[in-house]
Amino acid sequence: xxxxxxxxxxxxxxxxxxxxxxxxxxxxxxxxxxxxxxxxxxxxxxxxxxxxxxxxxxxxxxxxxxxxxxxxxxxxxxxxxxxxxxxxxxxxxxxxxxxxxxxxxxxxxxxxxxxxxxxxxxxxxxxxxxxxxxxxxxxxxxxxxxxxxxxxxxxxxxxxxxxxxxxxxxxxxxxxxxxxxxxxxxxxxxxxxxxxxxxxxxxxxxxxxxxxxxxxxxxxxxxxxxxxxxxxxxxxxxxxxxxxxxxxxxxxxxxxxxxxxxxxxxx
Amino acid sequence: xxxxxxxxxxxxxxxxxxxxxxxxxxxxxxxxxxxxxxxxxxxxxxxxxxxxxxxxxxxxxxxxxxxxxxxxxxxxxxxxxxxxxxxxxxxxxxxxxxxxxxxxxxxxxxxxxxxxxxxxxxxxxxxxxxxxxxxxxxxxxxxxxxxxxxxxxxxxxxxxxxxxxxxxxxxxxxxxxxxxxxxxxxxxxxxxxxxxxxxxxxxxxxxxxxxxxxxxxxxxxxxxxxxxxxxxxxxxxxxxxxxxxxxxxxxx
Numbered sequence: 420x421x422x423x424x425x426x427x428x429x430x431x432x433x434x435x436x437x438x439x440x441x442x443x444x445x446x447x448x449x450x451x452x453x454x455x456x457x458x459x460x461x462x463x464x465x466x467x468x469x470x471x472x473x474x475x476x477x478x479x480x481x482x483x484x485x486x487x488x489x490x491x492x493x494x495x496x497x498x499x500x501x502x503x504x505x506x507x508x509x510x511x512x513x514x515x516x517x518x519x520x521x522x523x524x525x526x527x528x529x530x531x532x533x534x535x536x537x538x539x540x541x542x543x544x545x546x547x548x549x550x551x552x553x554x555x556x557x558x559x560x561x562x563x564x565x566x567x568x569x570x571x572x573x574x575x576x577x578x579x580x581x582x583x584x585x586x587x588x589x590x591x592x593x594x595x596x597x598x599x600x601x602x603x604x605x606x607x608x609x610x611x612x613x614x615x616x617x618x619x620x621x622x623x624x625x626x627x628x629x630x631x632x633x634x635x636x637x638x639x640x641x642x643x644x645x646x647x648x649x650x651x652x653x654x655x656x657x658x659x660x661x662x663x664x665x666x667x668x669x670x671x672x673x674x675x676x677x678x679x680x681x682x683x684x685x686x
Numbered sequence: 687x688x689x690x691x692x693x694x695x696x697x698x699x700x701x702x703x704x705x706x707x708x709x710x711x712x713x714x715x716x717x718x719x720x721x722x723x724x725x726x727x728x729x730x731x732x733x734x735x736x737x738x739x740x741x742x743x744x745x746x747x748x749x750x751x752x753x754x755x756x757x758x759x760x761x762x763x764x765x766x767x768x769x770x771x772x773x774x775x776x777x778x779x780x781x782x783x784x785x786x787x788x789x790x791x792x793x794x795x796x797x798x799x800x801x802x803x804x805x806x807x808x809x810x811x812x813x814x815x816x817x818x819x820x821x822x823x824x825x826x827x828x829x830x831x832x833x834x835x836x837x838x839x840x841x842x843x844x845x846x847x848x849x850x851x852x853x854x855x856x857x858x859x860x861x862x863x864x865x866x867x868x869x870x871x872x873x874x875x876x877x878x879x880x881x882x883x884x885x886x887x888x889x890x891x892x893x894x895x896x897x898x899x900x901x902x903x904x905x906x907x908x909x910x911x912x913x914x915x916x917x918x919x920x921x922x923x924x925x926x927x928x929x930x931x932x933x934x935x936x937x938x
Contacts, residue, residue: 421762425792425795426792426793428792429789429790429792429793430789430793432788432789432792433778433781433785433789436781436782436785436789437778437780437781440780440781440782440785441780504778505778508776508777508778508779508780509774509775509776510775510776510777510778512740512742512770512772512775513770513775513777513790513835514793515740515741515742516740516741516742516765516768516769516770517765517790517793517794518761518762518763518765518766518793518794518795519793520762672744675741675742675743675744676743676744677703678703678734678737678743680742680743681733681737681742681743684742684775685774685775
């Protein structure tokens with residue numbers, strides 16, 4: 420498939436200009452993740468004190484879970500919010516009539532997702548280490564495939580969110596924030612899958628992030644790298660990636676056919 | 687001698703939205719260096735036609751060919767040689783003018799973006815706006831910046847959707863003169879939609895008057911209004927809008 424890195428870098432540059440022009444946008448990347456970290460961090464400290472030793476230090480997985488969840492969320496936001504930025508600034512038509520392939524456009528939003536993840540992750544890791552003595556690198560080498568799988572799944576959720584916004588217009592823009600939270604209760608972020616009712620567990624096991632969070636708890640409890648979980652996450656991501664790409668492409672075809680693309684872009 | 691391939695060719699374009707037919711078999715061609723106006727009252731099909739030609743909407747049937755190539759099979763190749771400006775789209779309002787132009791220069795693969803941008807800023811007399819925030823420009827300045835973006839890749843075909851809408855007569859006149867100058871110097875082909883009859887009369891060599899998704903008339907501005915015994919294009923436009931011209935019937 421033909422692909423131009425120059426086109427992707429031009430689109431990424433446009434988003435970088437946007438962020439550097441408006442430092443207030445960095446607040447979004449710092450403020451909410453820090454609020455979450457403080458809440459989960461103090462909860463962890465409280466539980467450890469209340470437990471008087473009954474709770475092992477492994478309970479710090481709550482902080483780890485919060486940080487890894489944020490990785491997936493920021494990655495999803497990178498894709499969905501970048502699309503919305505073009506809608507909000509009525510720039511979408513300029514991009515769609517430029518020699519930009521759909522795959523290049525999506526790739527650029529994915530790169531923005533990675534940049535957002537990197538920025539927030541560094542801040543959260545530093546604050547978690549200094550305020551709660553939680554060292555994210557204590558997950559060892561497993562951290563890298565954990566992050567990779569969560570970033571991938573975040574991209575795919577972003578593509579699904581974008582497809583829905585294209586189809587339903589700006590009225591559906593809250594989906595850009597809501598989609599990840601639809602799956603959060605089932606994703607075993609803060610508790611194991613076994614806690615869920617039996618009928619919900621197959622759904623939880625169909626999410627690529629579930630084995631990552633289960634694996635993270637295993638590692639923080641002193642277990643080895645859960646290769647089986649990582650393999651499941653990767654395979655599930657392949658399936659979700661295909662579904663998300665198909666969903667996005669079908670929606671793009673639909674909005675081109677019905678004229679909704681122009682409506683969304685000029686609302 | 688081989689006939690020259692039209693720069694743009696619309697072949698029997700039909701676009702149906704649900705129960706409504708927005709375009710009903712629209713066919714026309716734009717030759718190299720030619721400026722063609724698309725004219726019509728609201729709902730005539732101008733915007734639908736423009737969206738089909740830009741690949742933003744897919745036709746129900748029919749074909750769009752540019753430079754002899756099918757738009758949907760050679761979209762990227764074609765779009766590198768085309769550009770677009772509309773009164774209804776913006777460049778990102780929070781970026782500086784030069785930032786927007788740099789991004790689009792890269793998107794269009796302009797070889798020497800810095801030089802090209804400077805050249806266009808000078809041509810459009812907006813060098814002083816280089817470091818201005820795009821969203822804070824006046825309508826006239828914004829139109830010229832949009833035009834700078836539309837000329838970045840030295841397009842062979844320029845599609846302009848009501849480019850002088852919301853401009854004062856002075857700026858509108860400058861824009862029209864600039865377009866004529868560019869055409870004379872570069873052989874640029876232009877497809878132009880407008881509600882402003884003066885735009886069409888001054889900029890376009892030929893026009894297509896659309897009504898109800900069909901071609902009501904085609905020819906030079908003078909030919910078209912004379913065919914309907916109207917004193918001017920504006921008079922014809924008003925006649926069509928008020929249903930007076932419909933009685934004459936659509937030309938075969």
